[in-house]
Structures are given as C-alpha cells and as structure tokens.
Amino acid sequence: MIDVESLTIDYGLADRAVQAVERVDFRLEEGRSLALIGPSGCGKTSILFALAGLLSPSNGTIKIGGGPVTGPRREVALILQNAGLLPWKTVWQNANLSLLLAGDYPEHNAGVILDDLGLTEVKSRFPAELSEGMKRRVGIARALSTAPSVLLMDEPLASLDTLTRERIQDLFLTLWQEHRFSLILVTHDIVEAAFLGQEIIVLTKRPAQVKATVINPKMGSLDYRQSEAFQRTVHDLREALER
Ligand SMILES: Nc1ncnc2c1ncn2[C@@H]1O[C@H](COP(=O)(O)OP(=O)(O)OP(=O)(O)O)[C@@H](O)[C@H]1O
Ligand SMILES: [Mg+2]
Structure with missing residues (x-):
C-alpha cells in the first residue's frame, strides 16, 4: 500500500519561497496503477521525487508498505524523462547499472527483461x-532490473512520436500485468493517462492539489483505446482539466 497524506512541498525560503504541492492525499493498493496529470509546473515531479525518497516533504506523510519513506530504497524504481543513460556504457551495462553499482552481478533477470523489451540484439x-524509443526502453529495463515492487515514472515517453509512444505504452501495460508492481505514472x-491508469488524479495548477479523481475500471487490454469506455475517460479527464 502506498499512502500519501496531506503531502505539502515548499521550495526556497522567505520571499523566494515557492509552494509546489499543497495537502495532496491518495492511496494505492499493491499492484494497482495510478496516473497523475496536471498543468506544466504544477508540482508533479515534486510529488514523484518525494515518493522516491529524493526529497523530504515540508508537511504530511508518505508511507510505502506500512513504513514512512525516509530515503531511496531498492524496491522503489524511478524512470526519469530522459532515460539517463551513460553514453560510455553499452545497452547491457546501462540496463544493469543499478545492480552493477550495488555490486550484484545480474544473472537471470537482465536477459529476460532485455528480451521482453526487444533489446537483446x-x-x-x-x-x-x-x-x-530504444533509449527509453533501456531506461525501462534499468528500472525493472531490480524487480521493484513500485515503479514511478515521470513522463517516460515525452517527445516520442505517436506510434512509438503507443507501442511502449502497450509494453508498459504488458509488463505491469506480468510483474504486478504498483505503478505511478506522471x-x-x-490519452496515456486513460490507457495506463486504473485511477487518474487530476491536479490543479501550482500548488498542486487534487482537483478530481477519475476511475477507469475497464482499462487493462491492448485494444482498450478502441473502446467507448476509453473515450469516456478521455472526455472526463479533458473536462476535469479545463474546469
Ligand atoms: N529545487 C527547486 N527550487 C525552487 N523551486 C522549484 C524547485 N524544483 C521545482 N521548483 C518549482 O516548483 C514547481 C513545481 O515543479 P515540478 O517540477 O514539480 O512541476 P511539474 O508539474 O513536474 O512540471 P512539468 O510539467 O513542467 O514537468 C515549479 O514552479 C518549479 O519552478
Ligand atoms: Mg515534471
């Protein structure tokens, strides 16, 4: 269970203070997926960084698996907007970077994931x-190499062309169904939120507050994009964002 209560994040001090996130609440049961959507600069990345243990909230609490988040942990993986690959390392080394840095030699997992992601060749x-598109897939392989129970993703497919985007969204759906990690996607x-989120939280402009929660119970199949339920979710999200 991921339990976020009254999460508030401020940056800077005194007259330079910026409030990025204000009293955000949400919960996510294990193995479920949640999308966070909101205007540019509203505080989405800040929420994700707090979940990843990379910044401490100014107020409120975040618990993952019962305990409070006090720093980064191995079972919580984060995919950033640019995949963060090291240019002097190969695909295999980049995909296994977390394991190699931890001094573990990747044996079984790595090959399977590279194969799943079409990167073996x-x-x-x-x-x-x-x-x-391949670079983003290496980033995904890296995030999954430690078999995380929580996967956090910050705009992992931004600036890809539509077809590549859809192909990788399909891949995310399949991987999520196969590995059953809890998924939080910013x-x-x-359209991406409606395809991958069982629940979608619409945030206000900065400071981010929860504006609406859209439930998307029919998601979960590769042909969901063609369904009426999908169109309805897209419509509800657009309306909530414009409200
Ligand atoms: N380290 C920081 N110091 C001061 N202000 C910051 C810092 N990081 C972020 N901010 C501010 O906090 C607000 C929220 O930033 P954040 O990156 O969380 O937004 P976002 O929703 O992810 O934006 P985008 O959609 O553009 O990625 C922004 O106004 C930003 O300028
Ligand atoms: Mg961001």
Whole structure:
C-alpha cells in the first residue's frame, strides 16, 4: 500500500519561497496503477521525487508498505524523462547499472527483461547508436532490473512520436500485468493517462492539489483505446482539466 497524506512541498525560503504541492492525499493498493496529470509546473515531479525518497516533504506523510519513506530504497524504481543513460556504457551495462553499482552481478533477470523489451540484439551497442524509443526502453529495463515492487515514472515517453509512444505504452501495460508492481505514472498526456491508469488524479495548477479523481475500471487490454469506455475517460479527464 502506498499512502500519501496531506503531502505539502515548499521550495526556497522567505520571499523566494515557492509552494509546489499543497495537502495532496491518495492511496494505492499493491499492484494497482495510478496516473497523475496536471498543468506544466504544477508540482508533479515534486510529488514523484518525494515518493522516491529524493526529497523530504515540508508537511504530511508518505508511507510505502506500512513504513514512512525516509530515503531511496531498492524496491522503489524511478524512470526519469530522459532515460539517463551513460553514453560510455553499452545497452547491457546501462540496463544493469543499478545492480552493477550495488555490486550484484545480474544473472537471470537482465536477459529476460532485455528480451521482453526487444533489446537483446542491440545489447552491445552504445546509447548514441540507438533510436530515441530504444533509449527509453533501456531506461525501462534499468528500472525493472531490480524487480521493484513500485515503479514511478515521470513522463517516460515525452517527445516520442505517436506510434512509438503507443507501442511502449502497450509494453508498459504488458509488463505491469506480468510483474504486478504498483505503478505511478506522471504524464501531460490525457490519452496515456486513460490507457495506463486504473485511477487518474487530476491536479490543479501550482500548488498542486487534487482537483478530481477519475476511475477507469475497464482499462487493462491492448485494444482498450478502441473502446467507448476509453473515450469516456478521455472526455472526463479533458473536462476535469479545463474546469
Ligand atoms: N529545487 C527547486 N527550487 C525552487 N523551486 C522549484 C524547485 N524544483 C521545482 N521548483 C518549482 O516548483 C514547481 C513545481 O515543479 P515540478 O517540477 O514539480 O512541476 P511539474 O508539474 O513536474 O512540471 P512539468 O510539467 O513542467 O514537468 C515549479 O514552479 C518549479 O519552478
Ligand atoms: Mg515534471
């Protein structure tokens, strides 16, 4: 269970103080998926960083698996907007970076995930030799290499073309169904939120507050984009964002 209560995040001091997040509450049961959507600069990344243990809230609490989050932990993985690949390391080394840094030698997991992500053939290549979509997939492989129970994603597919985006969204859906981690996705994209979120939280402009929660119970199949339920969720999200 992920339990966020009254999360408030401020930056800076005195006359330079910026309130980014104000009293945000949400809960997520294990293995479920949640999308967070809101205007640019509203505080989405701040929420994700707090969940990842990379910044401490100014107020409120975050609990993952019962205990309060006090710093980064191995079972919580984060995918950033640019995949954060090291140019001098190969696909295989980049995908296994977390394990290699922890002094573990990746045996079983790594090969399977690279295979799932269609990267086996390029595992000896360097990032400069990859397409943008492949780079994002290496970032995904890295995040999954430690078999996390929680996957946090910050606009993982921003600036990809529509088809590549949809293909990787399909991949996320399949991986989530297979590995059953809890998924929290931050996105600007209504369609992406409606495809991947069982529940979607719409945030206000800064400071982020919960404006609406849209339930999306029919998501979960690759052809969901063609359904009426999907169109309804997209419509509800657009309306909530524009309200
Ligand atoms: N380290 C910091 N110091 C001061 N202000 C910050 C800091 N980090 C973020 N902010 C401010 O906090 C607000 C929220 O930032 P955040 O990055 O969480 O927004 P976001 O919703 O992720 O934006 P985007 O959609 O553009 O990615 C912004 O106004 C930003 O300028
Ligand atoms: Mg952001």
